[in-house]
Amino acid sequence: MKVLLTGAAGFIGTATATALRGVGHEVVPVDALVPQAHARPVTEPEGVHVLDVRQARDWSGLLSGVDVVCHLAAMVGAGVTVCDLPLYAAHNDLGTAALLAAMSESGVSRFVQASSMVVYGEGRYRCPAHGDQSPAPRRVEHLDAGLFDNGCPLCGRLLGWEAVTEDAVLDPRSSYASSKVAQEHYAAAWARQAGASAISLRYHNVYGPGMPRDTPYSGVAAIFRSAMEAGRAPLVFEDGLQMRDFVHVEDVARANVAAVEAVLGRHRGSHTAYNVCSGQPVTILDVARMVTAAAPGSPLPVVSGDYRLGDVRHVVASPARASAELGFTARISPEIGLARFARDPLRA
Numbered sequence: 463m464k465v466l467l468t469g470a471a472g473f474i475g476t477a478t479a480t481a482l483r484g485v486g487h488e489v490v491p492v493d494a495l496v497p498q499a500h501a502r503p504v505t506e507p508e509g510v511h512v513l514d515v516r517q518a519r520d521w522s523g524l525l526s527g528v529d530v531v532c533h534l535a536a537m538v539g540a541g542v543t544v545c546d547l548p549l550y551a552a553h554n555d556l557g558t559a560a561l562l563a564a565m566s567e568s569g570v571s572r573f574v575q576a577s578s579m580v581v582y583g584e585g586r587y588r589c590p591a592h593g594d595q596s597p598a599p600r601r602v603e604h605l606d607a608g609l610f611d612n613g614c615p616l617c618g619r620l621l622g623w624e625a626v627t628e629d630a631v632l633d634p635r636s637s638y639a640s641s642k643v644a645q646e647h648y649a650a651a652w653a654r655q656a657g658a659s660a661i662s663l664r665y666h667n668v669y670g671p672g673m674p675r676d677t678p679y680s681g682v683a684a685i686f687r688s689a690m691e692a693g694r695a696p697l698v699f700e701d702g703l704q705m706r707d708f709v710h711v712e713d714v715a716r717a718n719v720a721a722v723e724a725v726l727g728r729h730r731g732s733h734t735a736y737n738v739c740s741g742q743p744v745t746i747l748d749v750a751r752m753v754t755a756a757a758p759g760s761p762l763p764v765v766s767g768d769y770r771l772g773d774v775r776h777v778v779a780s781p782a783r784a785s786a787e788l789g790f791t792a793r794i795s796p797e798i799g800l801a802r803f804a805r806d807p808l809r810a
């Protein structure tokens with residue numbers, strides 16, 4: 463198959479290009495090398511077309527003969543200030559819309575898109591008395607008092623976390639999250655209107671070799687690694703007991719390949735979302751412990767009790783739909799992958 467891959471020079475894109483080629487697909491790599499994801503000065507990766515998806519119409523010749531577009535190019539992370547909003551709207555919303563239009567003009571009708579667990583907002587919660595509950599954003603006075611867990615909106619009892627499934631209500635809580643929901647909605651609308659088919663992959667916390675170093679847009683694994691390299695203790699926020707699902711970049715690349723292959727057989731007008739996760743939830747404190755334990759001599763993690771206002775408490779996911787419908791199951795457990803991550807090379 464011929465696959466046009468956007469974001470091909472990035473952390474997940476590089477692993478995905480390797481995985482696609484590894485099973486015999488032809489890859490047309492495209493990347494805009496945006497400064498937030500690539501250190502300056504950038505050396506253009508060999509063979510990558512340095513192009514911006516917002517101008518996809520201008521380079522639509524590259525779409526000729528393409529079977530599937532795998533769209534990973536995006537502004538990532540939580541953003542620094544609200545002044546980042548236009549960056550998310552431009553690269554993610556407009557970029558996806560422009561790419562989908564150019565695809566239709568070129569007769570390409572299969573689309574796989576990188577989404578994120580951030581579309582869920584908070585994960586799934588259950589009250590022992592009142593069943594499933596959707597907590598509102600946490601209150602500053604609670605966080606200041608060290609009360610990090612969500613309470614039941616009906617009785618105040620502590621809510622327990624559960625694995626979120628793809629039919630959960632979407633509740634984006636940042637500019638990045640809003641742009642990821644928009645991308646999914648554009649993909650679904652395009653599939654219906656163009657008689658095409660689309661898959662959105664909701665990646666959970668991705669880590670592994672080639673992860674960008676600590677930037678305001680980095681996830682926590684890169685922040686912990688960068689602290690260790692600088693001889694500083696990883697700072698664990700809240701009480702460290704917040705849950706996430708850490709999924710290795712090689713597994714994410716395999717999920718992308720599975721989706722690219724599956725989308726060909728999907729019926730016209732279909733759009734389906736899948737969690738891409740390990741299915742093995744861990745606390746953030748355990749993430750810090752696993753990474754530092756694998757590098758003897760590293761300062762031990764410190765639980766700071768600080769918090770970031772925009773953070774959600776727990777998000778963990780069910781891998782069941784991806785397993786049943788894409789045949790994708792993660793192979794690298796957090797124990798093994800995070801220990802390896804202590805020594806994996808990062809990107810500048």
Ligand code: UD1
Pocket residue numbers: 538539540541578579580638665666667668678679680681682683685686697698699700704706746769770773774
């Ligand atoms: C992260 C990404 C999000 C992505 C998602 C799925 C960022 C900022 N967030 O969301 O964009 O879609 O994974 O891949 O890239 N923490 C510490 N110490 C630190 C930094 C963070 O303890 O130095 C804690 C945070 O308070 C939070 C947890 O680690 O509880 C995870 O943080 P982070 O990786 O930044 O964000 P996610 O919400 O998991």
